Amino acid sequence: MTRFEEHFRMRENDIVEYVKEKLDFFGPNELLRCEEIGDGNINYVFRVTSMDSTRSLIVKHADIADRSCGDPLAVDRNRIEANALIHQGVLSPGMVPKVYHFDPVMSCLVMEDLSDHKILRDELIDYRTFDNLGRDLAEFLVDTLLPSTDMIMDQLEKKRLVKEYINPELCEITERLVFTEPFLNGRGKNSLTALDEGFADRELYSDKSLHLEAAKLKMDFLTKAQSLIHGDLHTGSIFIKEGSVKVIDPEFAFFGPMGYDVGNIIANLFFPLIRATVDRSGDENKEIFIYWVQDTIREFIESFRLGFLLKLKVNAREPFAEDENVREWYLEEVLKDSAGIAGLELIRRTIGAAKVKDITTIKDEGERAMAERLCISLGKELILSRDRIMDSDSYFEAFKRAQSH
Amino acid sequence: MTRFEEHFRMRENDIVEYVKEKLDFFGPNELLRCEEIGDGNINYVFRVTSMDSTRSLIVKHADIADRSCGDPLAVDRNRIEANALIHQGVLSPGMVPKVYHFDPVMSCLVMEDLSDHKILRDELIDYRTFDNLGRDLAEFLVDTLLPSTDMIMDQLEKKRLVKEYINPELCEITERLVFTEPFLNGRGKNSLTALDEGFADRELYSDKSLHLEAAKLKMDFLTKAQSLIHGDLHTGSIFIKEGSVKVIDPEFAFFGPMGYDVGNIIANLFFPLIRATVDRSGDENKEIFIYWVQDTIREFIESFRLGFLLKLKVNAREPFAEDENVREWYLEEVLKDSAGIAGLELIRRTIGAAKVKDITTIKDEGERAMAERLCISLGKELILSRDRIMDSDSYFEAFKRAQSH
Numbered sequence: 001m002t003r004f005e006e007h008f009r010m011r012e013n014d015i016v017e018y019v020k021e022k023l024d025f026f027g028p029n030e031l032l033r034c035e036e037i038g039d040g041n042i043n044y045v046f047r048v049t050s051m052d053s054t055r056s057l058i059v060k061h062a063d064i065a066d067r068s069c070g071d072p073l074a075v076d077r078n079r080i081e082a083n084a085l086i087h088q089g090v091l092s093p094g095m096v097p098k099v100y101h102f103d104p105v106m107s108c109l110v111m112e113d114l115s116d117h118k119i120l121r122d123e124l125i126d127y128r129t130f131d132n133l134g135r136d137l138a139e140f141l142v143d144t145l146l147p148s149t150d151m152i153m154d155q156l157e158k159k160r161l162v163k164e165y166i167n168p169e170l171c172e173i174t175e176r177l178v179f180t181e182p183f184l185n186g187r188g189k190n191s192l193t194a195l196d197e198g199f200a201d202r203e204l205y206s207d208k209s210l211h212l213e214a215a216k217l218k219m220d221f222l223t224k225a226q227s228l229i230h231g232d233l234h235t236g237s238i239f240i241k242e243g244s245v246k247v248i249d250p251e252f253a254f255f256g257p258m259g260y261d262v263g264n265i266i267a268n269l270f271f272p273l274i275r276a277t278v279d280r281s282g283d284e285n286k287e288i289f290i291y292w293v294q295d296t297i298r299e300f301i302e303s304f305r306l307g308f309l310l311k312l313k314v315n316a317r318e319p320f321a322e323d324e325n326v327r328e329w330y331l332e333e334v335l336k337d338s339a340g341i342a343g344l345e346l347i348r349r350t351i352g353a354a355k356v357k358d359i360t361t362i363k364d365e366g367e368r369a370m371a372e373r374l375c376i377s378l379g380k381e382l383i384l385s386r387d388r389i390m391d392s393d394s395y396f397e398a399f400k401r402a403q404s405h
Numbered sequence: 406m407t408r409f410e411e412h413f414r415m416r417e418n419d420i421v422e423y424v425k426e427k428l429d430f431f432g433p434n435e436l437l438r439c440e441e442i443g444d445g446n447i448n449y450v451f452r453v454t455s456m457d458s459t460r461s462l463i464v465k466h467a468d469i470a471d472r473s474c475g476d477p478l479a480v481d482r483n484r485i486e487a488n489a490l491i492h493q494g495v496l497s498p499g500m501v502p503k504v505y506h507f508d509p510v511m512s513c514l515v516m517e518d519l520s521d522h523k524i525l526r527d528e529l530i531d532y533r534t535f536d537n538l539g540r541d542l543a544e545f546l547v548d549t550l551l552p553s554t555d556m557i558m559d560q561l562e563k564k565r566l567v568k569e570y571i572n573p574e575l576c577e578i579t580e581r582l583v584f585t586e587p588f589l590n591g592r593g594k595n596s597l598t599a600l601d602e603g604f605a606d607r608e609l610y611s612d613k614s615l616h617l618e619a620a621k622l623k624m625d626f627l628t629k630a631q632s633l634i635h636g637d638l639h640t641g642s643i644f645i646k647e648g649s650v651k652v653i654d655p656e657f658a659f660f661g662p663m664g665y666d667v668g669n670i671i672a673n674l675f676f677p678l679i680r681a682t683v684d685r686s687g688d689e690n691k692e693i694f695i696y697w698v699q700d701t702i703r704e705f706i707e708s709f710r711l712g713f714l715l716k717l718k719v720n721a722r723e724p725f726a727e728d729e730n731v732r733e734w735y736l737e738e739v740l741k742d743s744a745g746i747a748g749l750e751l752i753r754r755t756i757g758a759a760k761v762k763d764i765t766t767i768k769d770e771g772e773r774a775m776a777e778r779l780c781i782s783l784g785k786e787l788i789l790s791r792d793r794i795m796d797s798d799s800y801f802e803a804f805k806r807a808q809s810h
Contacts, residue, residue: 150624150627150628155573155576155577155580155627156573156574156577159571159572159573159576160571160573162571163568163571166564166565166567166568167564168560168561168564168565169561171560171564172560172561175560180724180725184724184725187724208728208730211725211728211730211731212725212728212730212731212734214725215723215725215726215728215731215734216734218725219555219735222555222560223555223628223629223630223631224628224629224630225628225629225630226628318620319585319589319592320585320588320589320616320617320619320620320623321620323613323616323617323620325613325616325617326616326617326620329617329620329621330624
């Protein structure tokens with residue numbers, strides 16, 4: 001008889017006992033230390049370390065309630081994260097943490113400890129640069145997204161997977177925070193830290209043509225079961241150290257539009273670029289960083305385009321995809337979606353309930369006002385002209401237009 | 406202990422015993438007669454009639470194999486049909502047969518007998534006309550399709566339903582017969598009865614721009630979980646008598662694009678119009694029928710447009726739908742999809758494995774050749790210019806262009 005046959009919210013000592021009982025990871029007599037290290041809003045994350053060795057692991061534990069607000073939240077997100085990590089790990093080896101154990105009863109996902117890596121967002125805020133980041137992220141997306149599309153996966157098998165990954169509660173969070181609240185005043189907790197209400201009113205709440213485009217993108221997100229996407233792929237979900245990139249936290253995974261992941265990466269690379277662009281401090285790393293991050297955005301988009309077309313050509317089972325025009329149309333649709341999503345992410349992370357540190361930690365209020373203005377203007381440019389934004393040049397042209405507003 | 410605790414393929418005497426055991430529909434001592442009346446390819450359909458009264462019912466029984474080819478086919482289609490009939494019956498009372506009983510173990514769906522109705526396709530082939538048919542079908546679609554969209558249904562509830570109606574095997578049949586085989590020679594059992602291979606080769610197999618558009622429509626069908634659609638809404642799935650229309654056989658139901666149902670109705674009204682158009686026999690009902698069926702197509706499309714916008718305005722919960730521009734965009738997308746689907750249906754029912762009697766029973770080979778040519782030309786017009794086909798006028802303009810080819 002074990003204590004772990006019915007779900008309860010586990011604490012550090014429970015986790016130590018749990019890990020000893022369920023896994024052979026540590027030796028039987030190893031002394032273990034456990035600390036809760038979660039900084040997210042939803043789950044509890046524990047690191048368990050052997051005091052005798054350097055071995056360690058992570059336990060991600062889902063409670064039946066949201067950690068920050070206490071509202072009920074389906075523990076099923078833990079199952080989805082475990083399955084998505086296994087799925088991505090097969091398709092893109094080494095790019096996600098290894099899964100050691102998953103327990104649907106206790107909602108415990110035990111996985112590789114990546115404490116030797118750092119969170120990419122924090123590194124970019126500090127103007128650190130990394131070789132090949134754009135290429136690595138593009139390869140990860142091509143490798144993990146395309147295989148579960150109808151172009152490549154058997155269409156019966158795909159429908160089985162769609163069912164397995166239906167993720168209503170976490171999708172609802174995205175639908176609300178990304179697609180709705182930033183545009184409809186009074187629905188969410190919108191705020192700008194350095195610009196006045198009038199700006200938001202004029203640029204977001206009163207712009208009916210923008211609302212129409214946001215509605216189109218929202219309907220796509222709600223209905224387009226294109227591929228098993230990560231669903232929350234910002235720079236806080238990416239761990240990095242020199243020579244290694246790891247993508248974590250796919251608990252928002254579901255079958256949605258591929259452009260959702262691609263666009264999130266692009267927007268979250270523009271945030272540090274915008275931060276550096278408005279920075280008048282004379283930081284010595286700034287110029288190099290601006291050059292590098294622009295190059296990384298280019299490299300990401302162009303590697304994605306090339307890799308996508310190549311993988312589609314080599315692996316497609318869908319007979320229509322034998323035609324090059326069909327493959328190019330398919331890529332173009334993903335790229336248009338990506339530009340729209342990048343625009344939404346730029347806006348919602350500036351004005352919405354979940355802001356990014358890249359912008360909020362800009363100390364000078366004038367610089368921060370300029371950054372907020374740039375994020376929202378670029379966001380609008382990308383949303384409204386997304387049908388023409390299909391390569392890296394067009395992103396930088398949109399950025400120029402936003403700067404000249 | 407009963408014989409009906411494990412699935413087996415039931416015959417007439419099993420059905421009689423089953424109905425007596427499971428339902429209170431007939432009196433305990435009524436003598437029952439049972440006959441198998443199915444004319445479809447997939448299931449067994451029994452009519453059970455009381456010899457003492459006028460009471461009767463229908464038992465639709467799914468075997469674990471496809472009736473015509475013997476290939477395994479999931480009996481789950483029977484559950485989907487039962488649930489879809491109940492769903493539609495609530496939303497559009499009187500427009501579908503009443504469900505008396507559903508048994509997932511025996512895969513038996515027991516429902517209202519509609520033997521006093523006739524199959525619409527046969528009636529249209531005989532140039533019979535019916536008042537308000539266009540309006541009734543448009544209302545049925547507006548009433549049954551819109552409530553399960555994200556515009557109206559709670560978005561969590563909708564995802565639960567999407568999961569319940571995932572229907573891989575029956576979708577695969579449609580994907581193959583409608584979207585793939587008619588365009589790619591050698592993949593299916595294509596044939597024309599009165600035109601030569603050269604026509605198909607020129608107009609369908611070699612037309613790369615047509616393939617691209619078919620591929621786009623196919624990807625939409627595979628991924629766009631817009632609403633719970635009927636999925637097989639041709640005139641053979643519609644029963645009619647004066648003053649009553651009943652829509653049957655929703656076993657292909659799943660969350661797909663609404664235009665799939667709308668376009669199928671339109672195409673299947675054009676088949677008898679084309680049949681009458683090429684008819685040189687001097688049938689006295691022909692001229693009235695042509696007038697009536699054109700009027701019915703108009704009435705269907707225009708009633709659908711008006712009813713759709715009105716229901717959306719009154720019932721939408723999605724905040725963006727408060728904006729009239731969003732509602733009109735949403736309708737336009739459905740109409741474009743409908744035109745594309747109508748085009749695909751016109752083509753596949755002419756050249757594909759499942760032809761329509763409206764065309765195949767045209768006796769004169771010259772007339773039939775003209776009908777086949779018209780179906781395929783109109784089909785291509787609708788597919789290739791679907792972005793501009795959003796009202797009934799544009800359908801008849803496309804028909805004129807097809808006639809002048």
